[in-house]
Amino acid sequence: MTRKDALARLLRGVGEDVRDYRELQAMLEEQFMAALRYETARLNDVAERITTLVETLELRRAERVALVTEMLGEGASMSDTFPLLTRPAREALEAGWQTLEELVRECKEHNARNCNLLMDQHGIMQRVLHGEEQIYAPV
Template identity: 40%
Template sequence: MTSRMTRQQAAAALVEGVDQDLIAATAILALLERQFDAALRHQGAELALLAEELTPVLDAMDARRRQRVALVRALHGLDGTMAGFIATQPEPGRTPLAAAWSELERVVVACKAATTRNGNLLADQFTTMQRVLQGGDGTYAPR
């Protein structure tokens, strides 16, 4: 928390950041699904475009994460957590913030799973192409 930011401003920034991250994470998940489809279809140009779309969204989300960590620590000490911050918020704001945070966590887990799935598919495709092009381990050799 900067020295010029009040506790109320810091809390508002945290709430806004969660809302922005939920929008961003949902967009990222959609991009990852498009990436998977493009990889299945071996659409290299589409994969490159999707990577260009993903990068700024991920960078902005990471910047908000860093700000969130700093603000929570400034408000609740070095061991402060979002759960602790949410618990201290008055109603009617606490319930929608808790729901948004929970949904953000769920979408981020889905993004991580999609990223792993996409990476595995691309790695498998690369390995297969290397074997085909270089003769590899004799997978396609007559027996």
């Protein structure tokens, strides 16, 4: 693959990731609403869709790392590729990369929120089903 092809693939991949991370955000919101409503079937469905999408995102991330490493060597970052592009493409990649970083951060926050909710719900159900844990040992 030529450097030009690799850079084009990077630009395309970042655009695809921006699109898919927006979809992931929507799925995480759907997961949160399903958890609030205790909709088990919907939770299972959205979990499967999230898993499939995250696998796709991981494949593109690995491809991106491989492309950057191939072009610039071990330890290079995406920002190191920006100067390799001409102005319109460079600006598009920089903007896409910044958007992608923001979306990743937001998805991590939504995922943590969902995890906390599900863990809290699990804890409540355990207390309802099995009673409170004894804090002090009986005398």
